[in-house]
Amino acid sequence: MRIAHVREVHGPAGAPWRLGISAGENSPWLDAEVVRRRLVAGDRELAHNSALFRQPLTTLDELLRRGLRVAALSGLVEGFERRAGPRDAADDAEDDAVLETPDLAFGPPILEPPAFRDFYAFERHVRTMWERRGGEIPEAWYRLPVFYFSNTSEIRGPGEPVWAPRGSSELDFELEVGAIVDTPLLDVAAERAEEGIGGYTVLADWSARDLQRDETVVRLGPAKGKDFATSIGPWIVTPDELAGRRARGSTGPDLGMTATVMTPEGRRVDVVRGTWASAHFSFGQMLERASADVRIRPGEIVGSGTVGGGSLLESREGTLDRWLEPGDEVRLTIDAIGTLRTPIVARPGDR
Numbered sequence: 001m002r003i004a005h006v007r008e009v010h011g012p013a014g015a016p017w018r019l020g021i022s023a024g025e026n027s028p029w030l031d032a033e034v035v036r037r038r039l040v041a042g043d044r045e046l047a048h049n050s051a052l053f054r055q056p057l058t059t060l061d062e063l064l065r066r067g068l069r070v071a072a073l074s075g076l077v078e079g080f081e082r083r084a085g086p087r088d089a090a091d092d093a094e095d096d097a098v099l100e101t102p103d104l105a106f107g108p109p110i111l112e113p114p115a116f117r118d119f120y121a122f123e124r125h126v127r128t129m130w131e132r133r134g135g136e137i138p139e140a141w142y143r144l145p146v147f148y149f150s151n152t153s154e155i156r157g158p159g160e161p162v163w164a165p166r167g168s169s170e171l172d173f174e175l176e177v178g179a180i181v182d183t184p185l186l187d188v189a190a191e192r193a194e195e196g197i198g199g200y201t202v203l204a205d206w207s208a209r210d211l212q213r214d215e216t217v218v219r220l221g222p223a224k225g226k227d228f229a230t231s232i233g234p235w236i237v238t239p240d241e242l243a244g245r246r247a248r249g250s251t252g253p254d255l256g257m258t259a260t261v262m263t264p265e266g267r268r269v270d271v272v273r274g275t276w277a278s279a280h281f282s283f284g285q286m287l288e289r290a291s292a293d294v295r296i297r298p299g300e301i302v303g304s305g306t307v308g309g310g311s312l313l314e315s316r317e318g319t320l321d322r323w324l325e326p327g328d329e330v331r332l333t334i335d336a337i338g339t340l341r342t343p344i345v346a347r348p349g350d351r
Helices: 032-042 045-049 060-065 070-079 123-132 139-143 190-196 209-216 283-290
Strands: 002-008 018-022 029-031 104-106 116-119 147-149 175-181 197-205 230-237 256-262 268-275 301-303 329-334 338-343
Touching: 018 032, 018 070, 029 032, 032 045, 032 070, 060 070, 070 197, 104 230, 116 283, 147 283, 175 256, 175 283, 190 197, 190 283, 197 301, 197 329, 197 338, 230 338, 283 301
Parallel strands: 116 301
Antiparallel strands: 002 018, 002 104, 002 230, 018 029, 116 147, 175 197, 175 301, 197 230, 256 268, 256 329, 329 338
């Protein structure tokens, strides 16, 4: 199942996001609230028997605040029947529950996450970062899934522009897997922790490398080198869709992760192809560490860290041969999940 926030591309300015659901990659997108109302009209007992049907469905954030989990939305998908037109009509009548994909704009799959922890789980990426500083990976990295907290006020969705922050000329991306927690967690064991994940998405951890470089020597942060933007989307995919892609004992599914930059001249630059299965730590191990002595709340984002080679800092030479510039479009893809596209623009004036 896939879950997204959607609205019409040519809808009124400021129109609210709606909750969209889909049974899978080749299934239509449905308006969750329209489906809910239709099912309740056909069976009044639904609202009595299930909390999913008692109140309007607006956003995934609101659903999680009500204590419901992502998997609860499967009740809508399973109960939906496409509405047929009159018998004498040449075609089926338009069904107001079915959303036409070309007409949709997608937003961040979680709009206001309570927190965002970004981990450092891929050994190839970590090794490259340390070697560039003339060092080796610390022994502690192999024992401890480490993370930092990033800024939740600058979460962007697919298609939303990103620019280099003030004082930076070295804008970079980092290709990551994002996990959305959908139930409270506290002191959870790694073996059970992934049961608390409602779905996965593509995550772009944007980096101002020059600012980050200055902050690193102070040994606190990252701060302004990272907090100006994080992009997620275009939707979340529930764990059951990925179950068959994971080998026994693997840290993650064997899903390809690719990064491509389209330049203003129309040149396609393939930066990297990695795999989620190459992560040293699983999301279960990450969440065990994150939930130690603290409460993880529904809606929080956990980032995997950068797949090996999944940034220009590692793979710039011989590919793009420069940092990102206005006019570029970054396309980050995770197989079976989706492609997150981000236009790079010039920094706006004072806002």
